[in-house]
Amino acid sequence: MKRLTYLLRRLQWALLSILFVITLNFFLFRVLPGDPARAGIRDPRLTAQAQQAIRERFGLDKPVINCFETLNPLKLGKCGVNPLETQFFIYVGNLLRGELGTSYHTNRPVSSMLGEALLNTVLLVGAAQVFSIVFGIILGLVAAWKSHTAVDFTALTASLVAWSLPTFWLGIVLLFAGSTWLGLPVVGKLTPGMAYPHWGAKAADLGRHLILPTLTFTIVVLGEYMLVMRSTVLDVLSEDYILTAKAKGLSTFQILKDHALRNALLPMVTIVALNLGFTVAGAIQIETVFSWPGLGLAIFDAVGRRDYPMLQGAFLLIAVSVITANLIADLLYSYLDPRIQAGQS
Amino acid sequence: MKPVTGQKTLLSVRHLSVGYESEGKLLPAVEDVHFDLREGEVLGLVGESGCGKTTLMLSLLRLLPVAGRITRGEVRFGGQDLLDLSETEMSQVRWRDIAMIFQGAMNALNPVLPVEQQISEAIRRHDASVSAAQATRRVEELLEMVGITANRKDQYPFQFSGGMRQRVMIAMALACRPQVLIADEPTTALDVMIQAQILELLLELRERLGLAVILVTHDLGVVAEICDTVLVMYGGMTAEYSDVDRVYNHAVHPYTQNLLKAFPDLSQPNARLISIPGYPPRLDALPSGCRFSPRCPAAFERCHQETPGLYTVEEGHTARCFLVEGKV
Numbered sequence: 001m002k003r004l005t006y007l008l009r010r011l012q013w014a015l016l017s018i019l020f021v022i023t024l025n026f027f028l029f030r031v032l033p034g035d036p037a038r039a040g041i042r043d044p045r046l047t048a049q050a051q052q053a054i055r056e057r058f059g060l061d062k063p064v065i066n067c068f069e070t071l072n073p074l075k076l077g078k079c080g081v082n083p084l085e086t087q088f089f090i091y092v093g094n095l096l097r098g099e100l101g102t103s104y105h106t107n108r109p110v111s112s113m114l115g116e117a118l119l120n121t122v123l124l125v126g127a128a129q130v131f132s133i134v135f136g137i138i139l140g141l142v143a144a145w146k147s148h149t150a151v152d153f154t155a156l157t158a159s160l161v162a163w164s165l166p167t168f169w170l171g172i173v174l175l176f177a178g179s180t181w182l183g184l185p186v187v188g189k190l191t192p193g194m195a196y197p198h199w200g201a202k203a204a205d206l207g208r209h210l211i212l213p214t215l216t217f218t219i220v221v222l223g224e225y226m227l228v229m230r231s232t233v234l235d236v237l238s239e240d241y242i243l244t245a246k247a248k249g250l251s252t253f254q255i256l257k258d259h260a261l262r263n264a265l266l267p268m269v270t271i272v273a274l275n276l277g278f279t280v281a282g283a284i285q286i287e288t289v290f291s292w293p294g295l296g297l298a299i300f301d302a303v304g305r306r307d308y309p310m311l312q313g314a315f316l317l318i319a320v321s322v323i324t325a326n327l328i329a330d331l332l333y334s335y336l337d338p339r340i341q342a343g344q345s
Numbered sequence: 346m347k348p349v350t351g352q353k354t355l356l357s358v359r360h361l362s363v364g365y366e367s368e369g370k371l372l373p374a375v376e377d378v379h380f381d382l383r384e385g386e387v388l389g390l391v392g393e394s395g396c397g398k399t400t401l402m403l404s405l406l407r408l409l410p411v412a413g414r415i416t417r418g419e420v421r422f423g424g425q426d427l428l429d430l431s432e433t434e435m436s437q438v439r440w441r442d443i444a445m446i447f448q449g450a451m452n453a454l455n456p457v458l459p460v461e462q463q464i465s466e467a468i469r470r471h472d473a474s475v476s477a478a479q480a481t482r483r484v485e486e487l488l489e490m491v492g493i494t495a496n497r498k499d500q501y502p503f504q505f506s507g508g509m510r511q512r513v514m515i516a517m518a519l520a521c522r523p524q525v526l527i528a529d530e531p532t533t534a535l536d537v538m539i540q541a542q543i544l545e546l547l548l549e550l551r552e553r554l555g556l557a558v559i560l561v562t563h564d565l566g567v568v569a570e571i572c573d574t575v576l577v578m579y580g581g582m583t584a585e586y587s588d589v590d591r592v593y594n595h596a597v598h599p600y601t602q603n604l605l606k607a608f609p610d611l612s613q614p615n616a617r618l619i620s621i622p623g624y625p626p627r628l629d630a631l632p633s634g635c636r637f638s639p640r641c642p643a644a645f646e647r648c649h650q651e652t653p654g655l656y657t658v659e660e661g662h663t664a665r666c667f668l669v670e671g672k673v
Binding site: 239240241243244245246247248249250251254258259262263336337338339 | 436451458471
């Protein structure tokens, strides 16, 4: 029962945050200068009628919200307009139907463009995160247990180096090494123009394209996870209950698994959750280096093209990912630490 | 009256010396300590903070921190020297034969595991033939024994008060029916009423289970009340060691005498409390000669130059002081 109340309260906060983000996001892009007729399509020969037609097509002829015609330049309008005829409520209404608008650049629905990009990013980020979480936790645990030995020193140095490497630089080096010596593909998700006899061959080709970006991502994140895990476990190992566990005659494995790991996972969950939310977008550098058609590359391109609907959609998606990741972290926390569920800190 | 203790010696410590490695040097924390623990005996270990009490206790179970080294001596238990055992053999002795409860129990229990799991893991670690259901039943039994209703077994440490948590710790310590229980300041963090309850519980269990207890404390009142023998430590060394009666009424070591004067005596409410001037020595700056000599009111020339040996006052009463030398 307590758990359910806790869950509902968290869910309520998550929904409130999303509503706030939707509002902020909408007005952010209305305050920014430029619309598709003037900035998106840079053609001075466009007639006034044609410009007006483009604005109508994207719904920009309607008032932004009651009393405001446009926000940039600021132009006051009538206040008695039917709210449902304003851009804001049309936008919210479309959102409820799962529509995120139309890209200024491709004229395709933003939702389907983002959907494809998100899928690719999740493929890349997901694989890399799974590897780095598993190996980060194991390495950190071992390094802490063997602290101040050669094992610890090696793992520590490697992690510090991995964490400090600039992501794009590591990407370029791996791209060079992998393509030159291992013959791995350098660009995109699938080999262009390739005809696949069956789905297995396609999956293999996808896998080969995934190796280098996943490896880059794993190395970068693994270092961070290992370092955090190591220092947390070191803290935990100095706790009195670890001494109790040793005094009980438990084996090293039991002490690490049942006592150290469980307590050390608490801070890890926070870091991983925050990372997961952000890496949906944080793969920008890697996706750009490897031309991986994910969300990061989509954002990078949309910024260059001033494709506001696309950016607006991407921002919303990122915000929702971060909020969801945090929600999951909260729930995991309540499972891992019984004190939280009971409302204690 | 105090229950008569058995004659069989369970634990016998000889010449035990422990040091901590620091910046390439070995700082002596415990030096040349002797004591015997018989069946059913309660041994009080007293001394100021930092005199090596906890170090001594941890070294009995070989649980010293990484920097700790046992440099000399033997810890005889059940016909073998615990210091000769392999790490695996030692882990079997822990808790099954010698269990330990720690100061405050606040942090000695794992905050994220229910108490049942923490107790039953000890049971099943030392007896693989115990089924999960049997272990649960035993946990319930143990909790009832220390005065906690069995249905609280699924609760987490934070759901218990300080005193209750120490009871859980005691139940845990008794899980494998040990012969020796080391209680390192078990009541320090508790209020006076709860302290009394916990000590009473320890005594009651001692009588019921025939447990031998080493009670580490700096409360001389507690020692007088429940201990059979007393080991007074100063600066990592034995100051005086004897039965409780002789230590309280015929103390020979100036440190013991002063320690007793520094403690309120309810039969003489008008007597002034006397504090011992100065501070206990630091491990990295030990005085030459007797370690108590800089603070000792009876110190003479020789005390500052030579370290006194452990002299026998009479059978079962030893002290490390030149004043005792030759009095046999």
